[in-house]
Amino acid sequence: MDMEKETLFEQIKGGLIVSCQALETEPLYTKEGGVMPLMAKAAAMSGAVGIRANTVRDITQIKQVVDLPVIGIIKKDYPGTPMYITVTMKEVDELVACGVDILAVQGTGALRPDGSTSAQFIRAIKAKYPDQLLMADCDNFENAMLCAEAGADFVGTTMRGYTPETQGINDIDFEFVHKLAAECPAKIIAEGHIHYPEQAVKALEAGAFALVVGGAITRPAEITARFTGAINAMHK
Structure with a gap:
């Protein structure tokens, strides 16, 4: 393992990676x-160990202002598949070219x-870019294992609850994190449905290598909706 990778692992281990994304439908998109x-910058100021970002533009701009490792993705819809996170080699090439630390x-x-x-797909990426650290956004145990065996350095719980196979899971699944940490050869990144600091701590205690929190920190409309939803439910 080269020193650069070891340094990056040390840098993010046990820490909080903040997802900074705004889709075109959201108020923070420009x-x-x-x-x-x-x-x-706000995340870095308060101790985040990394940033997750979407689009070459955002990744490039973020890398200019913070000195933290970036997990990069390109979200794009393709006809005939529900896949939308870094779907083809075209997106991979663009992300590698803009210097993502983890793809x-x-x-x-x-x-x-x-x-x-x-x-x-992961095997093809690793063949083309052997030195590129790679994270697979997974939904269940089977897919996590297949991705890790194919060479993914990290497996994220990102897609759990967002696929037909995992429909109805709307909370961070600590048992799932624990099982992955125990049995999956890749480093486990807990991501998705983490709304409170206590849940973040619990995910790390369950064995996650690091964690990604997005909506609860960087999506004001979503955060507001959590409050108004609770208040509206009280008034019913």
Whole structure:
């Protein structure tokens, strides 16, 4: 293992990675960017160990203002597949070119537009870019194991609750994190449905190598909705 990778592992181990993303439908989205780097600065200021970001523009702008490792993705819809996180080699090439520290791809059971599985795609990326650290955004144990065996350095619980196979799971699944930490050869990143600091701590206690929190920190509309939803339910 080269020193650079070891340094990065040390840097993020046991820490909080903050996802700084705004899709076009969200109030914090601006065409020219500039907003997510401010989110990243705020996260860095308060001790975040890394940033997760979407699009070459945001990744590039974020890397200019914070000195933290970046997990990069490109979200894009393709006809004929539910896959949307770094789906094809075109996105991979763009992410590698802009210098992502960790490249994240969807690691669920659906097939990519060319008919390849997540494991086949990960093998192809590792063959083309052997030194690139790679994270697979998974939903269940089977897919996590397949992605890790294919060479993913990290497995995230990102997609749990967001695929047909895991429908109805709306909370962070600590038992799932624990099982992955015990049996999966990749480093486990807890991501998805983490709303409170206590849950973050519990995910690390369950064996997560590090964790990603996004919506609860960087999506004001979502945070507001949690409050108004609770208040509205009280008034019923």
